[in-house]
Amino acid sequence: MMMLENKKNEKKGRQWIYPKLIKGKLYLYRNIFGWALLALLFAGPFIRMNDEQLILFNILERKFVFFGIIFWPQDFYLFVLAMLIFLVFIVLFTSVFGRIWCGWACPQTIFMELVFRKIEYWIEGDSNKQKKLDASRVSLEKVFKKGLKHLIFLAISFLIANTFLAYVISTEELLRIISEPLNQHLTGFIAIVLFTLAFYGVFAYLREIVCTVICPYGRLQGVLLDNQSMIVGYDYQRGEPRGKIKKEEINLHGDCVDCNLCVDVCPTGIDIRKGTQLECINCTACIDACDMVMEKTHRPLRLIGFKSEEEINTGKQFKFGKKLYAYTAVLVVMITVLSVLLIKRTDVETTLLRAAGTLYQLREDGTVSNLYNAEFINKTNHTIKLDIRPADPLVKIQYIQKVALLEKGGSTKLTFFISRPQKGIVKYKSEIKLNVLSGAVILEKLETTFIAPPTL
Numbered sequence: 001m002m003m004l005e006n007k008k009n010e011k012k013g014r015q016w017i018y019p020k021l022i023k024g025k026l027y028l029y030r031n032i033f034g035w036a037l038l039a040l041l042f043a044g045p046f047i048r049m050n051d052e053q054l055i056l057f058n059i060l061e062r063k064f065v066f067f068g069i070i071f072w073p074q075d076f077y078l079f080v081l082a083m084l085i086f087l088v089f090i091v092l093f094t095s096v097f098g099r100i101w102c103g104w105a106c107p108q109t110i111f112m113e114l115v116f117r118k119i120e121y122w123i124e125g126d127s128n129k130q131k132k133l134d135a136s137r138v139s140l141e142k143v144f145k146k147g148l149k150h151l152i153f154l155a156i157s158f159l160i161a162n163t164f165l166a167y168v169i170s171t172e173e174l175l176r177i178i179s180e181p182l183n184q185h186l187t188g189f190i191a192i193v194l195f196t197l198a199f200y201g202v203f204a205y206l207r208e209i210v211c212t213v214i215c216p217y218g219r220l221q222g223v224l225l226d227n228q229s230m231i232v233g234y235d236y237q238r239g240e241p242r243g244k245i246k247k248e249e250i251n252l253h254g255d256c257v258d259c260n261l262c263v264d265v266c267p268t269g270i271d272i273r274k275g276t277q278l279e280c281i282n283c284t285a286c287i288d289a290c291d292m293v294m295e296k297t298h299r300p301l302r303l304i305g306f307k308s309e310e311e312i313n314t315g316k317q318f319k320f321g322k323k324l325y326a327y328t329a330v331l332v333v334m335i336t337v338l339s340v341l342l343i344k345r346t347d348v349e350t351t352l353l354r355a356a357g358t359l360y361q362l363r364e365d366g367t368v369s370n371l372y373n374a375e376f377i378n379k380t381n382h383t384i385k386l387d388i389r390p391a392d393p394l395v396k397i398q399y400i401q402k403v404a405l406l407e408k409g410g411s412t413k414l415t416f417f418i419s420r421p422q423k424g425i426v427k428y429k430s431e432i433k434l435n436v437l438s439g440a441v442i443l444e445k446l447e448t449t450f451i452a453p454p455t456l
Contacts, residue, residue, distance in 0.1 A: 016134070017208060017269040018127035019117075020261070024288025030103070034110045041107070045166035045174075052381050057168055063409065072379055072409065074349050078341060085334045090217075092327040094224040097306075098231035102217065103283035108202070108210050113267065113283070115156060116203045123149045127264070153204050154196065161195035208268045212279045221278055227309040228321055232282045234262075234273045234304050235312050242273075245297060255299050262286035262304060272304055346444045348384060348406070349377040350436055353448075355415070360452050362422070368452035369398070369419035376436070377411040384438045388416075391433035391445075395420045418450065425452045 047054040049068030056065035064071040064079065071078060093101065103109055123145050124130045136142060166174045169188070177188035202210055211218060225231065234256075243253030256273070263271045265285040270277050272286050290304040308318055320328075355371040362368055378384050384406045388397060398417040406412055418432060429451055436444040 014209075015269065017267065018130050019267045019269075019285070020127045020264045020289075021121060022261070022265050022285060022289045022292060024291055026284040026288050030284065031114060033104060034114045037105060037107075037110060038114065042163055045163065045171045050381065053170055055167060056170055058170060059168065070379055070381055070409070072377065074377055075345070075379070078338065078345070081334065081338050081341070085331065085338060088327065088331050088334060091224055092324065092331055094221065095226070095229055095324055095327065098225060098229050098282050099218065099221055099280065100282040102211060102215075102281035106281075108215075109267075109281060109283065111160070112203055112207060116153060117267075119152055119156075120149060123152075150204060154200050157200035157203065158192070158196045160199045161192050164195055164199075165192060208279075211281050212268055218278050218281075221276075225276065226321075226323070227313075228318065230306050230308055230318055231276055232272065232280060232284060232287060232304065233276065233307040233309065233312060235302075235307060236273070237312055239273070239303050255294065255303050257293060257297060259293055261289040261293060265289045276309070345379075347378070347380045348386070348436055348438075348443045349379060350444055350446060351375045352434070352446050354451075361417075362453075363419065366422055367396075367419040368422045368425065369417040370450055370452075371415070371417055372448065374414045374416070375411060376406055376414070378406045378408055381408050383407050384443070386412075387437045388414075389435050389437060390418070391435060392420070395432060418448075420450065420452070422452060423455055426454050428452070428454060 044054050052065050052068050052070060054065070054067060056063065058064065062073045064075075090101070120130065124133050133142060133145065162174060162178075165188075173188070177185040177192070182189055206214070239254045239256035241253055242256040242258040245257055262273065263269070263286075265288075266272070267283060267285065268279040268281060270279045272280065287302070287304050287306075291301045294301050294303055310316055311318060352372060352374045355373055358371045360368050360370055374388075376386060385404060386406045387404075390397060396419050398419065400415040400417070402414060402416070403412045418434075420432070429449055431447050432450045434446040434448065435442050436446065
């Protein structure tokens with residue numbers, strides 16, 4: 001009994017997938033698009049814009065850079081809004097095109113199919129040869145091929161780990177970790193090792209499990225998709241009933257010849273003919289495989305293709321529904337708000353407040369003064385020569401402490417008096433306008449409350 005149970009458990013365990021390689025038009029397009037994304041990914045940390053890394057997510061220093069524009073913790077609201085826009089875009093994109101992101105743009109899929117899988121084909125051969133190699137006994141050939149494959153996998157994982165860290169800690173810091181003695185950057189070295197092992201584990205062993213089990217995006221499909229979503233789908237109206245081609249039989253079966261090639265090429269091991277499934281990543285490998293068979297059997301292409309459930313059932317072409325218009329409207333509004341906030345964003349963020357617990361001071365020269373505290377944060381990647389000037393020439397500023405230079409990414413606090421002639425003051429509270437300047441350039445315009453006894 002125990003032996004039977006063990007055999008059942010073995011069968012229920014993970015079934016290793018050996019997808020066949022079919023090179024069709026969509027395969028070519030996906031390769032071109034994927035290689036372009038890989039080139040951008042590896043070149044990104046070394047591309048400079050405005051003397052900054054093109055993209056940087058430095059969580060440790062709370063510094064984020066997007067296309068040369070620096071965002072500090074004070075800009076966190078912009079980051080939150082950008083993430084919300086990204087989520088709404090994902091919802092809209094998935095509602096229209098299904099999980100095409102996973103098959104065409106996701107780094108997991110691109111690295112797996114364009115890099116690691118191709119190395120496997122190159123060293124171990126096609127899917128049938130890989131099966132035979134895995135099933136064979138230990139031999140010199142098997143040890144050599146497996147060892148070479150995993151050695152290359154580790155090397156590529158090391159390269160990916162370094163690239164990933166370049167986006168997190170910057171290329172300059174990464175180069176210091178690589179070039180300087182190990183004992184000076186032990187934490188960075190440990191991080192590189194851990195990320196290398198993590199990426200190696202993902203691409204050498206986990207593989208499709210990341211897409212089918214770990215990644216939450218696949219689970220969201222059931223909520224986001226409807227019968228109007230464009231997905232990789234099997235046209236069962238045209239394909240059923242399935243059957244092998246026989247010369248003596250004419251028009252007794254649908255167009256599906258039940259070759260099972262669409263299953264053999266699937267990187268997640270599903271049968272697309274069973275309908276929409278969470279495991280489908282819309283990689284379009286089954287479309288190329290089916291088109292090849294349809295072409296050989298002289299039947300119309302796209303038995304499997306980008307189709308909606310409504311199109312398969314009724315033949316109606318895809319059109320936008322109310323839900324998609326609503327998502328689009330929300331997305332446009334959010335992008336507009338973010339654009340306005342980015343345009344209004346200043347190089348220096350200033351917080352100006354009257355000193356707590358203080359009143360006005362009457363001076364012998366006939367002026368009234370108020371005490372203020374100000375904090376300045378430099379959001380740029382260069383040092384700013386800071387100055388504050390009143391918009392009204394009658395208003396004067398007297399510094400208790402003054403810092404002329406504001407370092408890049410730095411902040412400083414100033415304390416100063418603002419004085420103005422008492423003559424002409426008609427309200428106890430009035431507004432004063434100040435300009436924050438760097439040279440002759442106005443960085444920010446401020447308004448603050450000034451209190452003084454009105455003249456009769």
